[in-house]
Amino acid sequence: MKSIEGLASIVIAVDGPSGAGKSTVSKAVAEKLGLVYIDTGAMYRAVALKAKRAKVPFKDDKMLEGIAKGCSISFKKVDDDNRTILDGEDVSEAIRTPEISLFTSRVSAVPGVRKALVVLQRAMGKTGGVIMDGRDVGTVIFPDTPFKFFIDASLEIRGKRRHLELKEKGADIADETSTIKEMAERDDVDSSREESPLVRADDAVYIDTSPMTQEEVAVQIGQLVCEILEKEGRA
Template sequence: MKESSAAGRKNGLIIAIDGPSGAGKSTITKLLAERLGYIHIDTGAMFRAIALSASRNGVEADDDRGLEELCRSTDVVLKRSNGCCMVLLNGEDVSHAIRTPEISALTSKISARKPVRESLLKLQRRMGEQGGVILEGRDIGTVVFPDAEVKFFLSASAEERGRRRYLELVAKGEQVTLEQTIAAVISRDENDEKREHAPLRCANDAVIIDSTRLSIEEVLESMEKKVRERVPEQQTCFTDGREICGK
């Protein structure tokens, strides 16, 4: 693969962080973006927003024509506000509404559909093409930005990922069991790995990090070191209130 250079990007590097559900990608990506002064593009949140919209509009997960029309009429915007990344669905802040177990399960099905992936693929590329971004997802380093300057594949055992997710849900007041949550993680892994379009896989040139026995700080330090080896001085490219809509 042809190696790309940050010199061709307006704002800096493109950094890809892939991995399975519950590996800690969102937490790590957010913290790494803050340290580098980069924009965090949560592609998973974009798929969740489409899933929420499908649920609200009665569009079934296997209705490709309905999903294609839904994507065309749905506006998904990521906005940084007060240090946090807000997800706006047609102007509504749905940052919390997209994180329920029901929407998580639906997202696993919705994200496997070709019309949804193609629509969001174009949007993600427009969002990140100028660089100075960190994108997280399942296929960032393999499909969305195969020429990303730095790629990571962050994983952990299914049991550990299920335990982390269980603690998050319980803290939010959700009525779930540890066994159910681990089973859901394993099911999501199978769906992501076996889907026809852009399945979850590790890019050949990605740095693999198993976070099962690592703290957040240890993972973060390892990633930051790798990034700064490529470009010692990072350029700050976002300001609070900036919207990332890819239009």
């Protein structure tokens, strides 16, 4: 995909539920367009991991907020892999366990945690040239960006994808049915929380990835971004 000068100043927001393929698609788009990829979900997972290690009660909102404010979270690209760094430690694998996934739903519902991480996320993206994925990028973090996408898939397909992903990573996981059930529970928490619930921005492009490969989704997003830039005269 050709390089376009206007890409250096843009922020692409990719939102959607768990297992929709946000991370894989966003990484592919970043590679195609020469952008920096920022995984906001990994940031919440990092907070959940730190809280768990510190044995913070997961119903103690104040302590969880303190954990979030005290975290140093960054991303480092190693070869073709984006690594998550928490307080100087590479926690890329540690934050992807099923247990941390469930804890993350609780942590991400805490208003103080979300506010603390939104400040950090906005700082990471303020210079532009980034693609950021999560659940509230286009609605809360960067609501004014014209490059908004909401990617989705059926619960069954998302559950199968996540189960396969965890198996490939050698994770100790339950059967596929249990994975789908856990994902349904995560969906309910994400969409019903008071602070920044998972909703599609009114002006976001909706993409159902159920019948598509992740490469096809990445190509479609890349093409749409270039079209928007051309319409705005920034190509």
